[in-house]
Amino acid sequence: MSELPPTECFIDGRWVATKQRFRVTDPFDNETIAEVSDADDKTIDDGIAAMSRIAPVWRATPAPARGTLLRAMATAMIADEQRLARICTRENGKALPDSLAEVRYAASFLSWFAGEAERIYGETIPASRAETRIVITREPVGPCALITPWNFPYAMLTRKLGAALAAGCPVIAKPASQTPLSALALAQLAERAGVPAGVVNVVPSHDAKRVGDRFLASRAIRKISFTGSTKVGIGLAKAGADDLKRMSLELGGNAPLVVLGDADLDLAVAQAMIAKFRNAGQSCVAANRFILERSIATSFTEKMIGEVGKLVVGRGLDEGVTIGPLIDDAAVKKVRTLVEDAVKKGALMMHGSLDAIRGRLVPPMVLAGITSEMELWREEIFGPVVAIRVADSEADALAMANDTEHGLVAYVFAREHARQQRFAEGLESGMVGVNEGLVSAAQAPFGGVKHSGLGREGSRHGIEDYTNLKYVATRV
Secondary structure: OOOOOOOOEEEOOEEEOOOOEEEEEOOOOOOEEEEEEOOOHHHHHHHHHHHHHHHHHHHHOOHHHHHHHHHHHHHHHHHOHHHHHHHHHHHHOOOHHHHHHHHHHHHHHHHHHHHHHHHOOOEEEOOOOOOEEEEEEEEEOOOEEEEOOOOOOOHHHHHHHHHHHHHOOOEEEEOOOOOHHHHHHHHHHHHHHOOOOOOEEEOOOOOHHHHHHHHHHOOOOOEEEEEOOHHHHHHHHHHHHHHOOEEEEEOOOOEEEEEOOOOOHHHHHHHHHHHHHHHHHOOOOOEEEEEEEHHHHHHHHHHHHHHHOOOOEOOOOOOOOOEOOOOOHHHHHHHHHHHHHHHHOOOEEEEOOHHHOEOOEOOOEEEEOOOOOOHHHHOOOOOOEEEEEEEOOHHHHHHHHOOOOEEOEEEEEOOOHHHHHHHHHHOOOOEEEEOOOOOOOOOOOEOOEEOOEEOOEOOHHHHHHHEEEEEEEEEO
16 A cells, blocks of 8 residues: 555545646655645535535434544544654654654544534523523534645644534545645545545645635635634635635734743753744744743753754654754745844844755754844744743733734743743733643644634534534424
8 A cells, every 4th residue: 555645636535636736745855755636626616516415414414423433533543643644744844753743633633523523512591481492502504614734734634624524514625735645644534434425525736825715705615714824814704704604713823932030940941842843843833932031041041052952953754853844945034034134133143053054954043132123023933943032020021922913822931820820811822831832632722812813623612613503492
């Protein structure tokens, strides 16, 4: 059996070839991994039609049966985790241990929502009149379009797909053009697990805007779930308003990582390494702005540099590598531009060098002396760069942490419980890690505030955006 999945579109339970194809390349050396079908308008429309046909059937399928199919997919993912991880590393570039962790994380969403399928509870409400009964039910919103990014190609899809399928909604998924093979591998597993034809459809394309416009134009699609940039998410929300489509938007982040003066520095450094360098920093929840209370700034920085020096940059498939290549040349250019701007405006390079960049291999760098005038204070770095700014007090640190239009996740390290609570409550963020650098979990609500998006994924709340409330008043 080939390591790679089929490279055609997956429509109504069939693998469908199109006239146009596009290259999927290894970020490390730009070598072609596969050529994948580029979904044309007819193929997209066929996928939407398949969803529309199967929607009443899938809606009527008992919740335990839907859950059984999701569990079968999760089990298949874990059984096939080594192959799936290699596919991810080949097209995404991330270190193989990161890919393996992602496969397991992605499978956990299928397992979680398999259980949640059986817990989409309704309500009974006491009525104002003796002859009336009030019942509230949750019903599937209908066919859904899922648009996912390249940085976590399995997890970003399963946490949408798991919730949609559990709720009774068929889906059509458009994966990022850099990483379509991971989505096609999931379609392959759905097919093998016995998910009915038309429930899961995948339309890879090199033209994201065209596909998105097709989704927006279809009145059959009742919800769009998108993970990506804030700019694109706002555009989707505006365009979707014409049809009042339901939107879930998981958008950009600019996460602060705050270390207060009473923090356990060894713990803070260990967790900061996770928060910053997973997937080479190419994560919406990556720590972007390091804010250190002055009393511990020097000690923390020295300890952090010691750990950063242990990281190994190289091809993601090679043994011992902890940081793989960035996804493409544009990503490298962005990191270089942000670092050059910071240095020009007075930042100090404490570790690493731009001169050490080789192709798409970007070494970890530590910058100190960051100010709010520097571009990397305002923009997601999306690379292995630590940007350190010093705060004079807890209040000063909180103001710096909230100095952003984004609010996806924030991290704070402190020993005193009252300080932990006070700071966490003051943060303008949808998620907070207190003495914790890895907040994502299938059972927890993932999502942000401000310009970081709308809605939540994962947890029991994650299924709500795929359902409509129905109120029934009955005279008895």
